[in-house]
Amino acid sequence: MREAMQGRDQLPSIGNVLAEDCSEKGQKKQRAKKSVIGIEKEGKRAERMKNRAMMKAEQAQKKALKMAAAEAYRCKKPGECLKYIQVCLDQQLLTAEYGGEILVSLQSAEMQYNIQSNLVPCSIFWTREVQEHFVGEDMEVHVRSRKEEEEEILIVWHWEKVMRLIHAVDLTNHIQSLQLTLPGKKLTLVVYGVEQYFRYHNSSKRQEVRAKVGKLKTSKKTENFENTPRISRDKFDTALTELQLFADCSHRLVEKPHDLGTFIRQFSKAIAEVPFKLVKYFYWM
Incomplete structure (x- = not known):
């Protein structure tokens, strides 16, 4: 009997068991709660780090895009844009009396040029190195370039050729036939x-000069004047007006080698600055 009582004393009481169970469950709940809180904190911290990284990437991208835009704009600015234009000169231009002046004028502006055999003799056209600035995956500014032909073409003709075409009533037709071989190009005729x-x-001494043709040795230039069909100023102007109306071909009259070189240099500069002027135009619209 006494031993049985002692055995019962050694067994845990129901109250103690319940208390221990409640305590253990409470601890498990606390541990679970702490674990959930820890996971939530880790999640929030990871989210903050992710947002911070995204903001940093966005800022880097904005900075790179701004740099790309600034570099693209700089390449279009007057002076800088000349580096990306090449003047393509037909080789026949250099055999004329003004050939040297053309090269000197382009060299004075540090313009790039190439002497070649163009599709149209005595013509000039331009190519542009178009630079595209973009932001790569590394958030750095990169550049890729391509070459494009400009739509403008100059054709330089000596007055004698123009006069013969006008005399044959063929100036406009001749230009239109050239335009068919150059689709999409805008021609300007330089006379x-x-x-x-x-x-x-118009010289008052014309008759006297003609009377002495058989007696005096004439220059090659005088022979050219005499052998070229006589075209009046009015007929000449009318032919150029018709050229503008029916062939959409403008013209420019140039008298001296230096003037021709200057005109080609200025024309080249104007073509080089077209993208910059377009940017300014659309900015102010």
């Missing part, structure tokens, strides 16, 4: 030295 032709025929 060289025509004023000396008109001065010769």
Whole structure:
């Protein structure tokens, strides 16, 4: 009996068991709660780090895009844009009396040029190195470039050729036939030295000079004047007006080698600055 009582004393009481169970469950709940809180904290911290990284990446991208835009704008600015334009000169231009002046004028502006055989003899066209600035995956500014032909073309003709075409009533037709071989191009005709032709025929001493042709040795230039069909100033101007109306071809009259070189340099500069002027135009619209 006494031993049985002692055995019962050694067994845990129901109250103690319940208390221990409650305590253990409470601890488990606390541990679970702490674990949940810890996971939530880790999640929030990871989210903050992710947001911070995204913001940093966005800032880097914005900075790179701004740099790309600034570099693209810089390449279009006057002076800088000349580095990306090449003047393509037909080789026949250099055999004329003004060939040297053309090269000197382009060199004075540090313009790039290439002497080649163009599709249209005595013509000039331009190519542009177009630079595209973009932001890569590394958030750095990169550049890729391509070459494009400009739509403008200059054709330089001596006055004698123009006068013969006008005399044959073929100037506009001839230009239109060239335009068919150059689709999408805008032609400008440069007529060289025509004023000396008109001065010769308008000279008060013309009859005297003609009377002495058989007696005096004439120059090659005088022979050219004499052998070229006689075209009046009015007929000449009318032919150029028709050229503008029916062939959409503008013209420029140039008298001296230096003037032609200057005109080609200025024309080249104007073409180089077109992208910059377009940016300014659309900015102010």
